[in-house]
Each structure stands twice: as C-alpha cells, then as structure tokens.
Amino acid sequence: MRQTDSGGFGRRAFLKGGALVLATAALDVTGFHELFAREDATPDGLRIGLLTDLHYADKPRAGSRYYRETPGKLAEAAERFGREDLQFVVELGDLIDSADSVATEQGYLKRINREFSAISPNRHYVLGNHCVSTLTKEEFLDGVGQKRSYDSFDHGQFHFIVLDSCFRSDGTPYGRRNFEWTDANIPAAEVDWLRDDLKATANPVIVFAHQRLDVSNSHGVKNGPEVRRVLEASGKVLAVFQGHSHKNDYKEIAGIHYCTLVAMIEGSGAENNGYSVMEVRPDGTIRIQGFRKQADYLWPTGRKPSL
Numbered sequence: 482m483r484q485t486d487s488g489g490f491g492r493r494a495f496l497k498g499g500a501l502v503l504a505t506a507a508l509d510v511t512g513f514h515e516l517f518a519r520e521d522a523t524p525d526g527l528r529i530g531l532l533t534d535l536h537y538a539d540k541p542r543a544g545s546r547y548y549r550e551t552p553g554k555l556a557e558a559a560e561r562f563g564r565e566d567l568q569f570v571v572e573l574g575d576l577i578d579s580a581d582s583v584a585t586e587q588g589y590l591k592r593i594n595r596e597f598s599a600i601s602p603n604r605h606y607v608l609g610n611h612c613v614s615t616l617t618k619e620e621f622l623d624g625v626g627q628k629r630s631y632d633s634f635d636h637g638q639f640h641f642i643v644l645d646s647c648f649r650s651d652g653t654p655y656g657r658r659n660f661e662w663t664d665a666n667i668p669a670a671e672v673d674w675l676r677d678d679l680k681a682t683a684n685p686v687i688v689f690a691h692q693r694l695d696v697s698n699s700h701g702v703k704n705g706p707e708v709r710r711v712l713e714a715s716g717k718v719l720a721v722f723q724g725h726s727h728k729n730d731y732k733e734i735a736g737i738h739y740c741t742l743v744a745m746i747e748g749s750g751a752e753n754n755g756y757s758v759m760e761v762r763p764d765g766t767i768r769i770q771g772f773r774k775q776a777d778y779l780w781p782t783g784r785k786p787s788l
C-alpha cells in the first residue's frame with residue numbers, strides 16, 4: 482500500500498521536478514532538491530477522494546445539467562482514485578436528481594451508488610437537498626448504507642465531521658418535497674452535538690457540508706454565522722469543504738478555509754468533469770489536487786496535529 486503511495490508521489494515529483502530543472506537548472510539546483518523532497522515527504526499524511534453534486538438521473542438534459550453523463554464522469558474519477566491509494570472518499574451531496582416517483586428515484590440512487598461504492602469500502606455521504614427532495618432521509622441513508630445524516634470519525638491524526646443542513650427553519654427534516662431549497666438550517670440539537678464533538682476531540686478537524694457555511698445568500702445555511710462561531714471557538718478546525726453552488730469558490734474566515742468544490746453535473750463532455758484528491762499532511766498542511774474543472778489549492782497552515 483505504502484509502495485503504491487510513494488510510487489505515485491515519485492512520478493509526479495519527477496515530472497514537476499523535470500519541468501523545474503528545465504526552467505532553472507543553471508540557476509538553482511537547491512530549489513529542485515527542496516521541491517523533490519517536499520513532494521515526496523508525506524509518509525504519514527492522508528489522501529482522501531472528494532466529489533460533489535453528481536445529480537445522477539436517467540432523464541434528458543436540463544439547461545447545463547447533463548444527467549445521463551454522470552456515470553461516465555464518475556468512471557473517470559473512479560479510475561483516477563483507484564491509482565491514488567486513498568484512505569476514504571467523501572461525496573458532498575446531491576448524488577441524485579429528482580424522478581416522478583419514489584421507486585424511480587431509488588433506482589437512480591441504486592445505480593449511481595453501485596458505481597460510487599466500487600471506488601472504496603470507506604465512504605462518507607453528505608446529504609444534499611436533492612438527495613432528500615423526493616426521498617426521505619431514512620430512504621436515502623438506507624440506500625447508501627450509512628447510519629446517520631451527521632456524524633464524525635477519526636482517521637490518522639485528524640478528526641472529520643459530516644454535517645447535515647437539510648432541515649427547515651422550523652426543524653423539520655427535508656423529504657417528500659416538503660421544503661424550499663433556500664431554507665437550509667442546522668437545528669439546535671445538531672449545533673449542540675457539533676459543539677460537544679469539537680470539545681471531545683484532541684485532533685485538528687476537517688468539516689464536510691453540502692450547503693454553504695461561508696455565505697449569507699440563497700446558497701448559505703441560514704444559521705451559518707452561528708455554526709461558524711462554534712467552529713471558530715473550538716480553535717481546532719482547519720477547513721470546511723462544501724458543494725451546492727456548483728462552482729469553485731474559496732474564502733478564509735477567521736483562519737478557517739472554506740472551500741466550495743465544483744459540481745460534477747455541470748456541462749457536457751469529459752472536460753466538464755470535476756473531482757479532487759485532498760492530501761492532509763502531518764503538519765496540518767492541506768493540498769487539493771483538482772482534476773478537470775476543479776481548482777487546485779495549497780494551504781500551508783503549519784499547525785501541528787497535536788493542538
């Protein structure tokens with residue numbers, strides 16, 4: 482397993498190093514060695530596959546959404562992820578799109594989840610508004626084999642949190658088309674759980690959400706500012722990954738990275754795909770290697786896992 486990992490890094494480092502040498506060989510040999518060492522020095526880091534907003538449905542295109550192309554785009558991501566020695570994969574919501582019946586929509590879920598499941602035995606699903614539009618939360622979670630809609634887990638020296646913002650302002654969970662998509666909320670019980678969960682961990686934290694916690698427009702969680710205060714007060718959160726907006730976006734708020742990932746569904750053809758590999762290094766540095774339309778990021782936090 483480790484051998485595959487090192488092999489992958491070695492190859493990329495060689496390619497990048499090679500390009501650097503061509504550009505600067507006469508000027509800076511030390512720079513080359515430093516880059517090579519940095520690219521290769523992640524023996525205890527984590528590698529995580531990320532994708533979002535697949536919106537799979539067996540129905541004709543609507544606007545820029547080509548529902549029937551999702552399986553082909555997912556197959557490309559799966560092929561890439563298969564070469565990356567990932568610890569786990571996270572799907573950040575809107576895995577499916579709506580059908581005119583519960584049974585048909587469950588068929589969409591079964592089909593796309595069969596292909597997504599083949600990527601890794603270790604998977605985490607964030608609920609998106611489209612996941613629980615026709616289906617109830619119980620039906621969606623049963624369909625993907627996940628117990629809870631919000632949860633947390635440790636991997637390596639890091640703590641990961643999955644949030645569920647698919648609740649109306651009155652606390653009612655989404656399902657059976659009982660909501661407006663702009664009415665996304667994290668109810669008091671979940672905020673309390675989040676505060677306690679953050680208190681209980683000694684590790685640096687990475688959060689996964691669907692609706693956005695960094696904006697106050699229609700794409701934002703209505704009580705986003707309250708949730709951000711809880712994340713900030715913990716002093717442990719490195720980054721929040723989100724979907725829902727379908728576009729690359731990034732904000733830093735109070736020292737926390739809020740990264741919105743590009744949707745897989747938008748646009749036709751392989752060039753309009755989008756997915757990424759996140760690498761979390763032991764010093765807390767996070768690197769996002771984006772494929773196709775997904776942007777790249779490198780956040781050298783320099784914060785140690787032993788916060």
Ligand SMILES: [Zn+2]
Pocket residue numbers: 534536574575609611725726727744
């Ligand atoms: Zn979406």
Ligand SMILES: [Zn+2]
Pocket residue numbers: 574575609610611691724725726
């Ligand atoms: Zn959404």
